[in-house]
């Protein structure tokens with residue numbers, strides 16, 4: 021049966037685009053962080069919509085599970101197959117064309133395998149902005165961004181990937197093509213099917229193309245790093261800056277002193293903006309459609325008010341693009357510094373913004389009681405209510421040894437998230453990694469509706485089985 025099936029796949033895409041040798045498949049089977057390597061019957065490399073549709077129909081006919089894959093930068097084991105070797109990996113990387121840019125409708129139409137940076141560049145060449153931005157943008161695909169509803173650094177101003185998408189083209193689990201490539205900002209014609217596929221992590225169908233929103237390029241943007249004594253002050257400053265800068269505030273990131281010390285230890289060439297340590301730091305970015313002077317004026321006005329009101333202890337406002345880049349590098353190097361330090365226990369959580377300081381205090385205390393001396397690496401997109409709340413071992417304990425506490429630590433952190441009405445996955449998704457946690461924390465009625473949708477759209481259960489549900 022396997023040979024018949026693979027023969028059918030070869031007839032559709034050509035033998036060179038059906039990989040079955042272990043060495044050829046290897047780059048598609050291990051997750052980004054190297055935590056898990058799955059097995060697959062084959063890796064399929066379609067280059068057109070028709071090939072995707074025919075391959076999916078062939079899989080449905082032979083009951084072969086499909087794992088859609090984009091850039092493989094996902095962080096929850098969603099884009100790699102399980103260990104059974106039953107599934108095929110459907111790599112979307114060859115469907116990577118920019119199909120259209122409409123500067124009047126302010127939209128760009130792209131194939132799902134287009135790399136995020138390629139889309140940003142195409143928009144910029146047309147004098148417009150595609151605002152989705154994340155550290156994996158040189159490798160991740162828009163199909164993966166849509167399927168995980170990725171967030172990133174500009175959610176505060178522009179929303180997450182769902183907010184940036186107007187239309188989708190999808191190959192259904194039966195191999196039919198749904199052409200929903202519409203560039204409409206208003207379309208109230210029944211169920212919002214587009215929104216079902218966004219964030220579905222490849223469990224409901226294969227996204228093959230999308231119509232995305234474009235925005236005016238800001239004339240200028242400026243960055244500041246503000247030091248303060250507590251998460252409470254960071255929240256008060258966020259309100260103050262939102263009142264003062266309105267929608268010009270494009271990013272508001274929080275970093276604890278421990279995060280910056282870790283970055284300093286592992287990347288000593290990066291700047292140390294302040295003469296002494298402070299408990300917390302906020303990285304702010306303000307952009308303006310008028311001028312650089314306008315952006316700087318907005319930001320400096322808000323920071324002066326914060327310093328005068330005692331919310332901030334100190335601040336650095338970037339005076340050049342190079343300085344702005346180096347302030348952002350401090351934030352972007354936190355995950356890299358953590359990786360250099362060794363494995364740690366990661367959580368990507370979201371909370372009502374007003375509850376964040378209380379959540380941090382309560383969770384820090386619960387962890388300190390259960391694991392005295394453990395170190396919390398807490399940073400994130402505070403303006404979106406999204407924290408990366410990671411836990412590293414106490415001094416003298418090997419990082420690998422500390423991982424035996426993963427389940428107990430997840431329980432402490434996720435119970436607190438639930439107690440504060442938060443979510444156990446803010447932007448990375450569920451994949452295979454958080455599937456059991458989802459069962460524990462999601463409303464049973466909500467879970468039943470999700471299962472009903474999955475059963476209706478994918479009755480054979482071939483789309484990315486074992487992920488989310």
Ligand SMILES: Cc1cc2nc3c(=O)[nH]c(=O)nc-3n(C[C@H](O)[C@H](O)[C@H](O)COP(=O)(O)OP(=O)(O)OC[C@H]3O[C@@H](n4cnc5c(N)ncnc54)[C@H](O)[C@@H]3O)c2cc1C
Pocket residue numbers: 052087088089090091092093094095098099112132133153154155156159160161162163164165166167168169170171172173221222223225226227228447448451484487
């Ligand atoms: C360094 C780094 C920084 C990151 N920063 C952020 C961040 O700031 N914010 C954030 O939200 N995320 C972040 N991520 C994780 C983020 O989810 C991914 O980077 C990105 O959205 C996934 O895109 P991808 O093409 O790599 O998808 P993959 O990893 O290949 O796939 C992700 C999921 O989508 C499914 N999928 C992929 N393509 C399709 C398709 N065409 N149709 C249907 N299903 C599909 C897969 O089956 C899988 O379940 C980061 C990751 C890294 C490595």
